Amino acid sequence: MTVSSVLIATPAFPPGPGGAARYADGLAQVLRARHGLRVVVATAAGPDAPAGVHDRPDGIRVHRIAVPAAPASGAAHWLRGMRHIVAEEAVDVVDVHAGAPLLAGAAARACADTPFVLTYHGGPATGAVRAAYDRTVLAATAYRAQEAVCSCECVAAALPALVAARATTIAPGVDPGDFPRRPPAPAPQILFAGPRSGTAGFDGLAEVLRAAGRLARTVPEVRVEVSGRAATAAERARRARRARSGHGLVVPARPAAGTPAEAYGRARVVVVSAGHDEYAAVLAEAAACGRPVVVLHPGGAAPRTSGGHLWHLAAGDAAGLVAVLDRALGGDVPAGGHSGDAAPDTAWERQADRTAAVLERALDRGRRRTLAVVSPYYPPNVGGAENYAQRIAHAAAGEPGFRAAVITSNTAGRRTSVEGGDVPVVRLGTWARLSNTPVSPLWPFQVRLWLRRLGADAVNAHAPVPGLGDLAVLLSGPRPTVLTYHSGSMRKGRGHLDAVIGLYERHILPRVFRRACALAPVSPVSLASGRPHATQITPGVDLDRFTPGPPPSARARTLLYVGRMERASAWKGVDVLVRAFALLGDRPGTRLRLVGGGDAVPDHKALAERLGVGDRVDFAGELFGDDLVGAVQGAAAFVLPSLSEAECHPIALMEAMACGTPVVGSDVGGIAYIVSPGVTGLLAPPGDAEALAGACRRVLDESGLGDRLGAAARAWAVERYPWPVLTGRYVALLRALLSADHADRCHRSGHGRRGSQPRSPAMAPRRASNAGLALPSALRRP
CATH class of the missing domain: 3.40.50.2000 (Glycogen Phosphorylase B;)
Incomplete structure (x- = not known):
């Protein structure tokens, strides 16, 4: 389907003066003459142009709307007139020119389901009133637009929060007959x-x-x-x-x-x-x-x-x-x-060609459904939930009929920022942290606002911790919602805090689960697992990036841990790993490398010194990109000593397996569903430093064991955890939720209230195949 008709909504049009009027007139003429479009113009009436409908000799129909002088009543009158024109003319796309405050927003609201382009003529805000208008009224209009056009690059650069990922710079056209090239001026x-x-x-x-x-x-x-x-x-x-x-x-x-x-x-x-x-x-x-x-x-x-x-x-x-x-x-x-001085007579034609391409993209985007991915953390933060949310967002954005945007927290301060790109990222200001959880009292209002601004048709909320993901589910309104739940119980072994977490998990979290149209637990130990509307879809691994290194037997005798080292995350068990390493003192040349950061790093350093192994424990800090891959490929074994069910589905463990690195983990949480004991790795009881040291000793000392475990781990990762397969399942689930019949069932079945949840027809077969999870063995809890 291509654009055959366009409505240009502009507050000024000839015979009225001004650059915006000339811009709209020139564009309308060339779109009509060069591209054969049916062009309709909606503009304000004036002293020289009375209200009414006028058909010009060049085939352009002009609707002039009488707009009262008072701004509020003028916008309301303009909205009514625009709705009538949009319904009467039945155009494919609307090109809304932002000139007069409020009128552009009213024109955008009048578009209803018709795709529209926001053409912004103004420069950067030059005062408090204008800046406030840009951040509120104009921002709401811009985020509903399928595409945006700016008159020059510096306008797009000054308004990243308005036109992120949708801005095209198109300079105004010039008629060379009216503005011929002149010889140098004789006077200064x-x-x-x-x-x-x-x-x-x-x-x-x-x-x-x-x-x-x-x-x-x-x-x-x-x-x-x-x-x-x-x-x-x-x-x-x-x-x-x-x-x-x-x-x-x-x-x-x-x-x-x-x-x-x-x-x-x-x-x-x-x-x-x-x-x-x-x-x-x-x-x-x-x-x-x-x-x-x-x-x-x-x-x-x-x-x-x-x-x-x-x-x-x-x-x-x-x-x-x-x-x-x-x-x-x-x-x-x-x-x-001009950038094309050799052919200045084509200026208007170039403008019209580029504008026609923007209109085509807007029409295409208007047929797409927008997925809002909401996660408390997002890259450049490093972690499993961040990686998962980013993969889903980009997978959806790359699918026909979809576009995606991300709402996350700004871990750097209280201000909200917006980043452009193929997937726009809105970072909501963070006011405080409770344990490892970012929070803000403004989020309940901001989540509603940004879901509306982004035109979200569906929501994918990620909840590794309480907070932003839960709010997104509860505030999603009638939008179909998938909750990706990353955690088992978040109890941390701290009395008062565990009491609060227990209240949350018993009373609030079930309401969040019921509110979601579908649940996507990442592991059988996730608190969302086993519910009627749950589909298990694990995180994946970038198999092209995490590739096998040398055989483990040829690597340095280094044990590697990758993860958080924070006092609030004591369940990671890093202190147990340090104690287990101290028991390997009879193994010369063996080193422990801890990758990650957090406020518990000094505690672990002090513990290593007390145990007499401080000179053999390396604190590498946070590693990224090739440095991280190299560290995993060079380790003799990867160790994950977690203590509780909070370790739901560790991506770092899967990345180590993809690198052909033997893995040693605690027999707890999601680790027990990833590692097959004696086949793809070894397991030890959680918190048992002696057993953990014994498992590490076997990998280091038994001839060929590390090589066999590493090769089997790589094969398992290739079979179970390729990202394209897993994101494909996710996109299929989203398509099922967005289908008209399912959305209607979701609404009629009491979405958001107690009672049964609608099931996607795509869920049952994926539950049967367990979506990338190893089936429990006799050595694991069912």
Whole structure:
């Protein structure tokens, strides 16, 4: 399906003035003539253009909506008018131009299920009111858009939270007949290009006049001409007289004489403020006329894209402005030009071609379903839940008919940030940590807000700890929800804390489980396992990255542990491992390497010193990428001495198996469902340092045992844990949940209330195959 019709919703359209009006008009004409689209325009009525429907001779239909002056009533009236037009015209895609506050948001809401593109003309926020508008109203509009168009790169760079992963930069088109390339200007004249509609955008004029005053000492014939809206002529003249500095200034009482192209032709350099909606058009027009441009950014630091014929300067950089103007007036700055100077007559055609491609993508995205992956932790944090959430997000984003976004915590502070990319990542501010759990009192409000902004059709919540994942399930509304539960009991062996955790696991967690349409426990020991609507899908391993190293018998005699070393995670049993290693003192050359970080590292160092093995225990800190893989490939054995069911499904253990490294673990939690004793590794009772030391001694001393265990472990990982197979099962589960009939059953069966849960037809066969889990043996608890 391709785009055959488009509705351009813009607050300004000819005969109204302004760059946004010219932009919309030029785009409409070329989309109609070059691409054969049926083009409908919705715009505001004005003094020269009464309300009503008008069919232009070029085949473009224009709906003009009478909008009251009051902002609130104007937005409501615009919304009603837009809904009527969208329903009447039945277009494929809507192109919403963000100019007047509130009108763009109303137009977006009127689109209903019709895909829409947000075309943003404005520059970076230049004041508190504008910044607040950008972060609230405009942000809500932007996140509902399937695609976004920005008029220049610095706009996209200044608004990453609005247009992350959906921004395309398309410069305004220029008619070469209206803006022909001009020969160098004979006089050292500066043109300050103000807005042709409105009054915002003259903030940099006083700076330019002061800079010209300083330049007059060396360039006495320097002149400044000002173009823009005639209604501000008196104010411009007043500023000019104040900054005159004894040299002549050309400041007309009306806009600069002649056409804008003639004004460009008289100037050697053009200065424009980024604080108004038309400055991108000035960049294109000046470049077409062959004039270098200086952009002043009143909202803060300028982007680092200065050079050539385009310079960006922060407001208040007087020395930088004088230096650039001096170079430009002296001819030391090259003339401006389009990136395609060889064919400037195709500017509008290029713009229309790129816009048509954006409209096609928006139509395609409009048919996609959006999956919101919610996890308290996400890369660059290192851990099993983080890796799992990232794999699911990217697998969904790569599937036809899907797109994905991530909501996670910002472990660096209280501010919410947004990252772009193929999968946008929203990091909610974290106010505190309880044990190892990030929390914030704002999350209940922020989760609802971002699910709505991202247009989430389904939610995949990950819950390795209480908090963000649980909230996502409880606040998902009517959206189908899959809860990936990563933990067994989180009791930590600490009296008061365990009492609180017990209350949570007995009273709150069951409600969360009932609320989810489907559960995806990662192991049989997960608290979500065994429930009627549960489908076990384990984490996987990147088998192309974690590859076998040398045979274990040829490696250094090093025992390796990878994981957290925090006092709140004492159940990891690192102290037991240190005690077990001390019992191997009769094995010369044997070393213990602990990879990871946390507040318990000093405790483990002190324990190793007391036991007399401090010189043979290496604390490597956190390792990533090839360093981590190399550490696993070089170890004689990987040891995981966990003490409780909280060790649900350790990915680090699976990665060691994929590297052909023998594994030694505690016979507890998910470890017992991954390791087949004597076949793919060895198990010891949890907390038994002597038994753990004995298992490690067997791997180090028995001839060929380590090699046999390592080879079998690699084969097991290849058979059971390839990520593409496991994420494929996950995507199939999501598709089943998003099917219309299942979503309806989920709603009608009491989703979110006590009672039976709907089952996906895809769940039963995956439960039968146990989805990548080893079946319990007689040596394991069923």
